Amino acid sequence: MARVTTSIPAPPTQTPRRTSVARTVLRVVLCLLLGVLVGVIGTVTHRTQVLGHLPLGLVLAGALTLAAAVVARAWARGAGVLALGVGWLLAVQLMALEGPGGDVLIVADPTGYVWSYGGVVLVLVAALLPRRWFSDAAAGPRPGQPQPADDQPPPTA
Numbered sequence: 304m305a306r307v308t309t310s311i312p313a314p315p316t317q318t319p320r321r322t323s324v325a326r327t328v329l330r331v332v333l334c335l336l337l338g339v340l341v342g343v344i345g346t347v348t349h350r351t352q353v354l355g356h357l358p359l360g361l362v363l364a365g366a367l368t369l370a371a372a373v374v375a376r377a378w379a380r381g382a383g384v385l386a387l388g389v390g391w392l393l394a395v396q397l398m399a400l401e402g403p404g405g406d407v408l409i410v411a412d413p414t415g416y417v418w419s420y421g422g423v424v425l426v427l428v429a430a431l432l433p434r435r436w437f438s439d440a441a442a443g444p445r446p447g448q449p450q451p452a453d454d455q456p457p458p459t460a
Contacts, residue, residue, distance in 0.1 A: 330379035331386045338390025341371045342422070346398045346408050349418040361414055368422045372429030377437045381430065388426040395419060 322330075345368055351360025368391065375383035399409040399419065409415040 327379065327382070331382050334375040334379050334383040334386040335390040337371055337375065338387035338392075339394045340390075341367055341387075342391040342394030343398065345418065345422065346395055350410075350414060358414060361418060364418060365421055365425055369425040369429060372426045373432070376429050376432065380437075384426065384430040388423070388430075391422060391426060395422065 345364030348360040349358075349364040351358075351363075353359040371391075372384055372387055375387040379386070395409070395418070399407065399415075401407055409419060
């Protein structure tokens with residue numbers, strides 16, 4: 304009886320897709336608008352507290368800022384994070400100014416400072432995350448794991 308052998312084909316090498324300039328510009332502009340939206344929503348909600356002292360609004364506004372920055376990084380790379388950061392900063396700083404009646408949305412207290420400066424730090428964190436986390440390329444085998452031989456099927460767990 305003839306022995307049938309199967310081999311595992313090598314994974315195809317993937318070259319990164321190039322996006323058109325118009326698509327990149329559109330993504331960057333949308334990231335800028337997303338930054339403005341997140342900055343406005345966060346500024347309005349950052350002072351919300353639960354049970355009298357738990358800063359739920361600040362935590363949720365920070366989580367929204369970080370999530371938006373990660374999305375911008377994944378969608379439009381560094382230019383997207385930069386655009387999101389600029390939009391966020393413009394919205395937050397404009398809303399920090401004193402209104403016509405003397406009211407302010409960002410008070411000069413610890414909560415206001417954490418929102419104003421912490422949001423910038425969160426955008427920087429997203430900008431400094433490893434590039435491979437945002438790659439569409441297939442990951443190779445982990446170091447230290449044995450490679451399956453060409454004539455043996457991969458082990459099943």
